[in-house]
Amino acid sequence: MAKAKSAFVCTECGAEYRKWQGQCSSCQEWNTLSEVHLASARPGGGAASGRSGYAGDLSREVIDLGNVDLSEVPRMSSTFAEFDRVLGGGLVPGSAVLLGGNPGAGKSTLLLQTACKLAQQRRILYVTGEESLSQVAMRAHRLQLPTNGLKMLAETSVETILAVAEREKPEILVIDSIQTMHLEDIASAPGGVAQVRESAAALTRFAKKTNTVLLLVGHVTKDGSLAGPKVLEHMIDASLLLEGGADSRFRTLRGQKNRFGAVNELGVFAMLEQGLKEVKNPSAIFLSRQEVQAPGSLVMVVWEGTRPILVEVQALVDESALGNPRRVAVGVDQNRLAMLLAVLNRHGGLFTGDQDVFLNVVGGVKVLETSADLAVLLAVVSSLQNRALPKELVVFGEVGLSGEIRPVPSGQERIAEAAKHGFLRAIVPRANAPKQAPKGMEVIAVDKLSDALDAL
Template sequence: MAKAKSAFVCTECGAEYRKWQGQCSSCQEWNTLSEVRLSAPRPGAASSGVAGRSGYAGGLSKEVVDLGSVDLTEVPRLSSTFGEFDRVLGGGLVPGSAVLLGGHPGAGKSTLLLQTACKLAQARKVFYVTGEESLSQVAMRAHRLQLPTQGLKMLAETSVETVLAVAERERPEILVIDSIQTMHLEDIASAPGGVAQVRESAAVLTRFAKQTNTVLLLVGHVTKDGTLAGPKVLEHMIDASLLLEGGADSRFRTLRGQKNRFGAVNELGVFAMLEHGLKEVKNPSAIFLSRAEEQAPGSLVMVVWEGTRPLLVEVQALLDESALGNPRRVAVGLDQNRLAMLLAVLHRHGGLFTGDQDVFLNVVGGVKVLETSADLAVLLAVVSSLQNRPLPRELVAFGEVGLSGEIRPVPSGQERIVEAAKHGFTRAIVPRGNAPKRTPEGMEVVAVDKLADALEAL
């Protein structure tokens, strides 16, 4: 009897080693290697019995061709019936693509995909495989959400071989797997959810999707640190990786694209969790701008760029005299290290000392701001709280702040100003490089070069 071979795979970066070692040489992480048993696939398992439709996004070819002769016809996309979902995907679902949807428990992953599957099943062939719930549980949820259930093919199964056999018979256009952590292959001698099972199951399902031109939607769990559970190589196999975020105390959910071979990365879609499921929010700026009647110090609206559209969000700053030798720096929705850098710039080039103050920052609505255009708005909010003087309600600001106190321009400045004017703002402090050639009617634009000029403009 042949001896089973094994390898050791890093759960963080997916690097493989022949023997165990304490530290991964690729990502330098400790104690992340886990043993994976390797076995030769059964005869015919590689093809999974798939010999029908072929071609994926223009066709997989084993022939060597010249790049200039490749057909550039646009691949037709399938609408998910959600405009915000289509926006994050880059325009819709691409036939033959594999999409991974991750999120914390209770974020609404299964709800979003069930709503999408039920609506798409009215016009297309959709196959929904659930490995975590029974068919009656899924049916009760669909009834509670008042979804059309006719036409949606369901299967409660965790064996990948069985799923592929049924999918080959049904020939669906869209295949939903909820979730990839529950799937297992008989050839892999490990429990479902392990490194080997997740990686090999995803590989076999992705191969099936590409060979049959089927849209594959996978649900993935998220670990405590916010990353997708399983090996990182799972993100390399798929075409798009989406993350559904939202706290248990908030009814809003944000869908962010982390990887997309068919569209822009870092695109943002906003949903509201209501009684009848997720509902898309087509104008998120109006929601994030629900401010108090009386303007308080430390509050300012900034214009950030998410994917392909501007977004107006409110940043709040609170400064309080610290009783500790090392004052606290807390940032929710912003980079805490960048906050410390901006406070140093404010002291050096703005003449305002915050070394004896606890500084707390919060982006309203649970939005995570990843770009540097929020620097100027953050500093202006900090100054407002430090001097206990509220800023005008009709004021917006954006711009990157450099270490020498200069205000640097940011991309899409004209579009940001126009978006602010649409929501009734009448004054904007922007970098001089973003000063518009044609100012929107009713908008006063103050262009600044240095931080001192911005503080004086207040």
């Protein structure tokens, strides 16, 4: 018998090696190589025969890029406006979408709600590999969802799933989850690197060939990244992450990769007894502030995907009892906070080297852009001086290392969003200041950090 061939694949970057080694040479990570059994070549399937077998494909016509049809890609709504927003306008036939998240975040709930509603007009096959059919039916009954028309299958064998899908011909195929799927030809346990990669590849090929929408549920690791080989994220068309702690009833759906829309788009949901309900106005839930304004609290305008969102940032500055003061940031990069405090000392004249600085973005929002720099510094100054800022004040702007206030994208839209929610004053970079401020709103344009401190 021919000896089975195997390779070692890095779970972080997808690099392949012929022999095992402790460290991956590509990403420099340790103990990330896992053995993958390769399928043996078919008899007579050499290079020459492989080329001759694809002679028909090689004779296809080469098309000039300028002659490619640019007609709009047809999309189907997921029945959730927030879900469609993150997807870039809806589900695209023939696309593969991976939905990840922590246990209990609501991945299965979101897809079950979507499938039950879409099953009234479209053919949908829901494959569950983690739960029994009775468990899924009990959840649908508890959420008061329409169950007629939704085709269910409890199976983990990819070969069986593809055979059933060939017979049923669904428009949407839901796999919950990809870590439980396995192929008979792969000699490893479900959830391993080889099984996840080959199972996802087989399902994606079926989706592309039959023009079916493929929705995959994926687990996440301790650091919040998607479990499985890194090559899995390259196979799919869109990678979405559903975030939200068990102590919060709000969930945020963020797009990390999307070939049919913008990345870093944000959708907000609320977890209720009837399941996930979309939040039409996210700024309203993030601005549930107290009547009496406390020092260190300030509202900033961040840009998520294609819309502005108003969120509150809180800072607490206290005298440190340690030789090395702490810098703790939740929702903002901790290294950037340390850099901004150095700018405040050098160009603002305020020393925080002997103070503990704690920073928190209310609502569990993770701010990934630099427009929060000015708001973070002013909140720190407010707590340091123990003086509350006006409740009707909103701030945004990037702070440079020389103390200058740099403009940020979509400044006009940010100011308009703040005016819509009743804010009366705004401190913004001079390049973002509008020629005519919104009615009833005072816009203060600043060039340097010292100008912003004087404006307070």
